[in-house]
Amino acid sequence: MSGPAQDHRVDGILFDKDGTLFDFHATWSVWAHGVISELAENDASVMQQLADVADYDLALRRFRPTSPIIAGTNREAAECLARALPRRAVDEIEIYLMQSAARAPLAPAVPLVPFLDGLARAGLRLGVMTNDTEHGARAHLGAAGVAGHFHFIAGFDSGHGAKPSPAPLLAFATAMALDPARIAMVGDSTHDLMAGRAAGMQTIGVLTGPAQEADLAPLADAVFPDIGHITGWLGA
Template sequence: MTRADGILFDKDGTLFDFHATWSVWGHAVIHDLAGGDLAVMSRVAAEAHYDLDARRFHPTSPVIACTNREVAECLARALPGRVVDEIEQQLTQSAEHAPLTPAVPLAPYLEGLAARGLRLGVMTNDTEYGARAHLGAAGVLEHFDFVAGFDSGFGAKPAPGPLLAFARAVALEPRRVVMVGDSTHDLIAGRAAGMQCVGVLTGTATRADLAPLADVVLPDIGYIPDWLTA
């Protein structure tokens, strides 16, 4: 017997490896926002909690769990004279072309889950447009029954609203849904929604960060099928 009838995935750091995708993207977007000015890049990197030398986001970065709008507001502090709306738009447009690195080969993985009768969804604090663009670029958009961003009208994590919207959309009781994510935001939302919670280590959080909020912490999403029937 399986533990669940539906799985709701976070996107960044869960379906896609965070550093291989977003830390690489981060250096390029900081360079573009700063117009290549090293002093401005340093200021922007400080606000983003990004190590320019290592080219990696720190675990405390707002980019990890905040919405695009919140990230834009944060970066605007280092870019006097820039309008937050313009920064947000630039982030959205540049993120569409991020070098996506799936945590596992996604198409066969998702086909295997669907073959078990599982309903599948994605909820991200990115925009819905960005989520659909990334899933489409990875060739897996059609595998999901539900895709939502912070701007889809259900709220943003760590609030439970968007998670419960998935449960309603696929007609499942929340307790029969698994929320899978790489951040405490994901798991706090899952707990608040009354769902099972799986943490994965393809983001920036450690096992120690996730374990208090998770039913289990796994190396990546590839371990979920075995856990479901354990």
């Protein structure tokens, strides 16, 4: 990809993290099984109760697309799991999830360094906005060796709010001094794309999360198998 950024469709790209930069099931469905087992202290009955409230298939070791945890914040995930752990405080579960998630096994959706290098050479401003914690986002991007590629990294707890609110997306636009219409919001969930539409941004859906193309297409300007296809879209 070559040429100045103004030759492309956008001047900036804001990425979701989980299910977008990193394959959702290979990362989070694997992680979740260990979390459920540890929180349940290997009690099969409690594991099933946790799986039920999380809408997680223990046999397949995968989140179902209807899981409330998929697009929720870390706090919302803790509140969800607390329903099956009446003796555990929500705050305690939230801290555990934050610390555990920061160590989750990472499965990038595409080789991230060359992909992001290409976007940087085009002069694009890059950001990440996730409903995970900012601590978790920075830990994951750092572990993947790409934290330095992003000009903006925010979580639900960074002071801008959480998706599907457009506020954290507009915070990126403000920080980068960009017109929201010249930014693409890229994500794997309807939360991501709803936020992008509400912010007046272009929207790109990717299929490396639990959602299907039929879920994302009504809210997206384009839907791709993974973020690697964005390079071609930019120059189209």
